[in-house]
Amino acid sequence: MSLLTPDSGLLFWMFLSFGIVVFILCKFGFPVIINMVEQRKEFIDQSLNAAKQANEQLANIQAESAAILAQAKEQQTAILKEAMQAKERIISEARDQAITEGQRQMEKVTQQIQEEKEKAILEIRSEIADLSVNIAEKIIRQKIEKNEEQQAVINRLLNEITLYKS
């Protein structure tokens, strides 16, 4: 069976040519291709990672800005609230002050009124005294008529009254 017996010439050529092909391809062929493709794969992986990181950073920045915005809003409301409180406080203080001032004024006025009243009472009293003296005089005058001394007293009294009244 010559089919199953390897021919030496073909063996020789096969060994030679296949050996050369293996040598060339193992040196300059497949390792180059495999390395390049693996480098490319690595590069793609790195790029994808970088893109992912950039996206994450972007998301972070967005979150940060949202946080800052929220904080600003919070501060704003806090300030507004404070201002509101201040306003109310000022208003209430002013009202309190106004009330106390009013009370003070009122007291002063009352005091004055009291004083005026007392003065008036005094005046009225002296008037009443005068009037009663006058009345008394008039009553007395009918008793002591034409008496010089009495005349003199009456004159004097009259003078006094007129003086007092003027």
Added chain:
Amino acid sequence: MRTLDKYKLLLIIWLAFGWIGVNDVSAEEINVQEIVFSHIQDNYTWHITSWNQQEISIPLPIIVKSEERGWNFFIASRLHEGNMHHGFYIAKEGEHAGKVVEKKSTGEEVRPLDISITKNVLALLLSCIILTSVILGVARWYKKHPMEAPGGFVGMIEACIFFIHDGVIKDNIGKDYRKYAPYLLTVFFFILLNNLMGLIPVFPGGANVTGNIAITLVLSAITFIIVNVSGTKAYWKGIFWPETPLFLKLPFPLMPFVEFFGVFTKPFALMIRLFANIMAGHTIILGLTCLVFISVSMGAIVNGAMSIVSVVFCVFMNCIEILVACIQAYIFTLLSAVYIGLAKE
């Protein structure tokens, strides 16, 4: 209407085949075995066709070293039809039938050292050149276009390389796969290319390269060497002192013997599998083609019918052979990777 036209066309083809058959009825009886064997075996000329009794073939150089007269170098056409040249001629029968033999001065017929560029050698060299230039071309493309994804032909080669590299080599060899990847890839593409070239009916294809045992012998011998050189301590222990019950190892080393035998049967199976598959494919296609010529003597109608059957079956077989070409290249690489992986465990 359309189908009717098709049937008419078929009928015409059939009759045409029949007519050709009738014209050639005078041709001598056909020896199918000779046709097939002359194809699947090596040859000193690359026969393309015969035209008007004129043979068209590529004469190849014959390089022989005779014990008496040293190196001889001449064209194979000198030996055409039994001619003798410097004492060399192609033996018709005997031990060396079909090979160049030498008539010694003593009248003895001996076989000289023969490293002629035969049909298979030429086909082998051609596919080596094609393979090297294709792979180096692809490698150059990568050097010129760093960090780029290829398209077209280079992309196809890349897909094939990484199908084998990731799916076969990396998975089966394990962590040390890098060292073996270039060799296994070379083997895969070498077998694939030669298988596919063999399916092309005319020059530069059609040679039965991977269906020749010398080719598969070298391939499996290299795999055998790589497997056993990269074998670890555990691998050798598994062969000479396998983990089996003691009575299988002592006093008669039955299991070590079986394991040791396995070291050689593995590459031997690789060699036979590839050789037999490809040779069988070539034989079947040739046999089917010969149907046309065998049935000539059976009359025009039968001949026409058989011709159609032959063409249909040939198309079918060629499709299967393309599949087989890919599968055998894949299997050879896969099993080589598996054996290396087992030896490294």
